Amino acid sequence: MPKIYPDPESEKAIMGSLVFCIHHKQGCKWSDELRKLKAHLNTCKHDAIQCPNKCGSQIPRVMMTDHLAFTCILRRAICEFCNVEFTGIGLEEHAGTCSSEPIYCESKCGTRVLRGRMSIHRAKDCAKRLRRCPHCGREFSADTLAAHGATCPRSPVPCPQRCDAGPFARAELDAHLRDECKALTVPCTFKEAGCRFKGPRHLLEAHLEANTSAHLSLMVALSGRQGQQINMLKSAMAKLSTNYTGTLLWKITDWSVKMQEAKTKDGLELVSPPFYTSQYGYKLQASMFLNGNGPGEGTHVSVYIKVLPGEYDALLKWPFSHSVTFTLFEQGTLGSGGGGQGGVAESFVPDPTWENFQRPSTEPDALGFGFPRFVSHELLNRRPFVRDDTVFLRVKVDPSKIVAV
Ligand SMILES: [Zn+2]
Numbered sequence: 001m002p003k004i005y006p007d008p009e010s011e012k013a014i015m016g017s018l019v020f021c022i023h024h025k026q027g028c029k030w031s032d033e034l035r036k037l038k039a040h041l042n043t044c045k046h047d048a049i050q051c052p053n054k055c056g057s058q059i060p061r062v063m064m065t066d067h068l069a070f071t072c073i074l075r076r077a078i079c080e081f082c083n084v085e086f087t088g089i090g091l092e093e094h095a096g097t098c099s100s101e102p103i104y105c106e107s108k109c110g111t112r113v114l115r116g117r118m119s120i121h122r123a124k125d126c127a128k129r130l131r132r133c134p135h136c137g138r139e140f141s142a143d144t145l146a147a148h149g150a151t152c153p154r155s156p157v158p159c160p161q162r163c164d165a166g167p168f169a170r171a172e173l174d175a176h177l178r179d180e181c182k183a184l185t186v187p188c189t190f191k192e193a194g195c196r197f198k199g200p201r202h203l204l205e206a207h208l209e210a211n212t213s214a215h216l217s218l219m220v221a222l223s224g225r226q227g228q229q230i231n232m233l234k235s236a237m238a239k240l241s242t243n244y245t246g247t248l249l250w251k252i253t254d255w256s257v258k259m260q261e262a263k264t265k266d267g268l269e270l271v272s273p274p275f276y277t278s279q280y281g282y283k284l285q286a287s288m289f290l291n292g293n294g295p296g297e298g299t300h301v302s303v304y305i306k307v308l309p310g311e312y313d314a315l316l317k318w319p320f321s322h323s324v325t326f327t328l329f330e331q332g333t334l335g336s337g338g339g340g341q342g343g344v345a346e347s348f349v350p351d352p353t354w355e356n357f358q359r360p361s362t363e364p365d366a367l368g369f370g371f372p373r374f375v376s377h378e379l380l381n382r383r384p385f386v387r388d389d390t391v392f393l394r395v396k397v398d399p400s401k402i403v404a405v
Pocket residue numbers: 021022023024028029030040041044045046047
């Protein structure tokens with residue numbers, strides 16, 4: 001500063017006078033001797049100066065460092081990724097587009113790639129890029145395609161039996177093994193009948209041709225075994241339906257046809273289903289001559305009971321001595337008042353000396369014991385014994401020996 005003061009004393013006085021900062025009105029609180037003002041202005045934060053880059057901004061001295069480094073649009077700035085030098089405003093435009101900046105892949109594969117190489121990465125390297133399975137055509141991300149290949153139903157696999165055919169789509173392998181693979185070991189078609197042959201499918205035909213008669217024998221034996229099983233089942237079924245109550249209600253249908261037949265054929269006998277007197281009792285069977293026999297022949301219906309060889313005969317008392325009652329029911333008279341069901345009834349208690357009631361041999365007598373003149377044809381026609389061409393005969397066996405009708 002030029003010395004304009006006339007004398008050192010007055011200069012000293014002036015320079016020593018108290019002043020405020022020239023930016024007092026902008027809020028600077030500084031106040032001191034005039035001679036210190038210049039030094040203050042160098043640090044006064046309200047003292048704006050021109051940006052040295054000539055960007056046109058007035059910047060408070062204290063902000064200038066920041067301005068030059070970060071906000072001056074004409075500052076010199078170098079992109080940290082591509083090292084190209086820009087003005088500040090140029091760098092702002094460049095940021096976010098620099099092709100040398102590493103960024104995360106948008107497909108979220110987790111890789112960082114230079115922005116400029118992203119499209120190549122996504123097309124060729126990215127683990128998440130979609131790829132089409134060449135066998136089934138479905139799309140998978142590249143990192144799961146290999147795993148899919150191990151299970152893809154259309155991917156070709158060789159026959160595990162190493163036959164000549166194939167390779168096959170994985171999904172068709174089962175059908176190949178089951179239906180056509182020539183190398184697969186198969187059992188003989190007659191396995192169920194007992195043939196033990198096992199071999200590659202292409203040898204089966206020769207085996208079948210060479211063993212026709214052996215297979216036939218196996219089949220005969222098998223059908224024999226099956227026949228036995230059927231018989232066992234039949235007798236089990238018969239047992240299930242066997243009557244063990246001691247009372248047989250024998251329903252005889254098509255009465256007129258049977259009567260007609262009996263009149264033309266001598267000695268025609270109808271037999272009832274066998275029944276037991278109790279669960280472990282005697283096995284009995286009733287029989288009927290529609291046109292009579294013996295003293296009733298031609299005029300009466302005869303009824304008989306015979307003892308059949310039963311399963312528990314060895315444990316039973318012989319001779320058979322239960323009372324037996326035959327009842328032929330009139331039909332449609334039930335509830336007509338005065339004595340209930342009408343009908344014809346006959347009973348007997350076996351005489352211990354009668355041959356018919358000894359323990360039966362396996363070939364029992366043809367004829368049992370009964371009533372040759374049980375009911376006359378004349379009575380049969382007069383009373384309602386036959387209804388809907390059907391007759392009911394009850395045979396009741398009673399161990400009490402009391403004859404009750
Ligand atoms: Zn100031």
